[in-house]
Amino acid sequence: MASAAQVSDEQAVDSVVVRFAGDSGDGMQLTGGQFTLSTALAGNDLATFPDFPAEIRAPQGTLFGVSAFQINFGSRAIHTAGDQPDVLVAMNPAALKVNVESLKPGGLIIADSGEFGKRNLDKAKYENNPLEDGSLAKWQLLAFDISALTLEAVKPFGLGNKEALRSKNMWTLGLALWMFDRDRQPIIDWLNSKFAKKPEIAEANIAALNAGHAYGETAELSGPVKQAALPAAPADPGLYRTVNGAEALSLGLVAGAQMADLPMFFGGYPITPASAILHHLSRLKEYGVTTFQAEDEIAAIASAIGASYAGTLGVTSSSGPGIALKGEAMGLAIMTELPLVIVNSQRGGPSTGLPTKTEQSDLYQAVYGRNGDAPMPVISARSPSDAFECAIEAVRIATQYMTPVMLLTDGYIANAAEPWLVPDMGDYTEFPVQHMTQAQEGGFKPYGRDEKLARPWVKPGTPELMHRIGGIEKGVDTGHIDYGSENHQVMTNIRRDKVLGVANSIGDQQVELGEAGGKLALIGWGSTYGPIHQAVNRCREKGMDVSHIHLRYIWPMPKNLAELLKSYDHVIVPEMNTGQLKTVLRDQYLVDAKPLNKVSGQPFTIAEIETAIAEALG
């Protein structure tokens, strides 16, 4: 892949990686988000990776205050946010220092020289100005005073210096739009609507955007910056939009509740990176959604259990530390056999860990993390748009099997955006819930079973079916308190078999890429889909015998998985933890699954996985 800097009009390039980096107050996430939108509208496939500090406003100019947004876009299918940027936009010395080493050799640096004064250089721990001392020689450098150019551009609007400099990100965006031949109009429309009440701010930002664009077009930029238009990526016909994981998951929950024909109750407590789901759902009241910001994580799940008990769909959401707090209540939902969806947007752990960085280290917690033998279905989303499908699936399993379901996503999926082929809601099979209103033949059995071993769901308020449930072991059929040893054995088996029975409704595990059987399979789950898929694809193009399998169903697993895994000589499990799925696979299937692990808070690069494949097949 050629770097954008080397692209001439004749040179073919099928994808480009751009990273915008600046102070956490510089509006880099906004810039990246708008660039994403214009890219999507140009028909390119794309993947993004927002990477920001946990501090809301870290001290200006510091290394730990750097916020970055990376986008990979192109005219072919894009599965990851890209390994190494082709272009780095650095708004200050700290942003340069933190990001420059990941830039491709020969890549392009665009730096705001106006921010490279002594004070900022000191804060970034630069002894000399890197724009002048030759230390950036292996890259191409374009340094100009974006601050001054922005001030000049917005001068007519009479803003104060500080206010005027806020438009710097739009100036930079304008330049980037020119570089990749993107349309400015969607951004202009967005600015006009965002600042509808402050038209002078909208005008200033648009002026900055246009100035950046014009700078690229007309200014005396000799050398590296050339307009690089990427043709649109091939895609299935249909209506597209961009979506991030938190929004797609929220929409999926709403869709799932509608397919179950139930109102939804969502109990949540603010936590990064899960809060966005609470925010999205709190605006969807017309879809029968009640949201409740509880006093703590435990109240969030307990209220959702209460709502499920009352006959609506209870949903709760959190991230690792909050999920830990909910553990006891999950056991209650398992014991009382009530439907419940628990969303875990995983982040780096343990404890508070890395709140804004991604990780997949809650798989053990999801599958095993409760007291007692407490089986619970666990499914995981692989991408933002897949989160929509998984949320519907979680609702289906919860309501059809009368069980809590854990839905795993992660900070990367929650924040990342991708183009989404808008689903036709008519294509889905609904699964309407029937609450029991009349006793079974032979008398009411609150813990009677259907063919899936699910017990009846009776709403309080239903005449003649009054009954009591709780966390103490239940008698078979009656649901009365029963401490009997034989009863506990029977009930434990029923709870296990009911959850294992979910496998009857999920179909066989498919192979994403490659054949069923061969030398090597990479089996992944969650947001590692992109890099695994790309790496396997590249290795197959080189003629290597390697396949990609990606699990949605973590517990129970598809019934054919044992046979499928045993059809390969070697199995590698890449995951962003120290080997959790690997352990479960070894335990379940006695396969010699080998781990490939990374816990740096950053997604796998394609190259890392390619290297592992080459070594395994070497």
Next chain:
Amino acid sequence: MNEITKIETTLKDWETDQEVRWCPGCGDYAILKAVQRTMPMIGGSPANTVFVSGIGCSSRFPYYMETYGFHTIHGRAPAVATGVKLANPELDVWIITGDGDALSIGGNHTMHVLRRNLNCQIMLFNNEIYGLTKGQYSPTSREGTNSPSTPYGSVDHPASPCAFALGSGARFVARGIDINKNLPDVLMAAHAHQGAAFIEIFQNCIVYNKDVFEDFAAKKTAAATQLWLADGEPMLFEKGEKGIALDQDAMALKVVDVVDGDWEAAGVLRHDVTNRSVAHMLVELQFGEFPMPLGVIYDDPKPTFESAVVAQNEAIAANKKPDLQALVSKGQTWTVTEDGPDL
């Protein structure tokens, strides 16, 4: 909203077929009977009633009521009840809890269910001890309580349930005694209150904290030790010979003698259940120097949580037509045709 239609029932209709498993002589039996006696009087419907409890001896209560019941986990009953009530505001929700359940492990939820003013009845069985775990001291145990976990006496200061409730924003606070015949009256007043109604019930744990309330609960000395409050009535006790008045200099309550029944001359206060300041003083009275205030201490309703949630949901949803296909298609979109993107 609690009574849609009043239902005719008898005490028997509220009993389950389950064997009651509290210790013989436990105060819980009396409270259970008082509740089963109250339900027909309020015209309650068994199918429309839900008892939600946490963990502890008292929390077994739902198993013995022929209603819907949910025996949840330690301290979390108010949170579960909040979900039940938000999902179906028509249900008549009762929370059964104890001193450890409500004020120790579940203190946070107790505070917030009161602050939010969920329309429900919260019955806190206070026996000043952990009964189910065999006798450890509780957050309401008096200083110096000897227990398996405090063999040399407890050193921490007890919490006052009613002061906690008022401080959390409760709009109804009352007290009762397990074996007292007035308990159904207190429960009826609580049920009539629209909003979170907090009732502290002194409950005798005959195994681990026997007769800890005997100083004021004993019948033979009740006249001198119990101050039964009634809205609009003077705060009198000791057969009307003593009363509660305001010490203007100390800005505190004081006990005064009433001569020849002339309580007004003695400055005795007339109980006003809507007076929050006096309620704060009443729940802080130290027993011994004062009698124990019982009955409805405070009752001044304000809008309930679930009615506000429902009203907002309906107001926002009004004039919006839910359309799932439109919802998923929102934002800036583009179309790809067989020939590529249509831009």
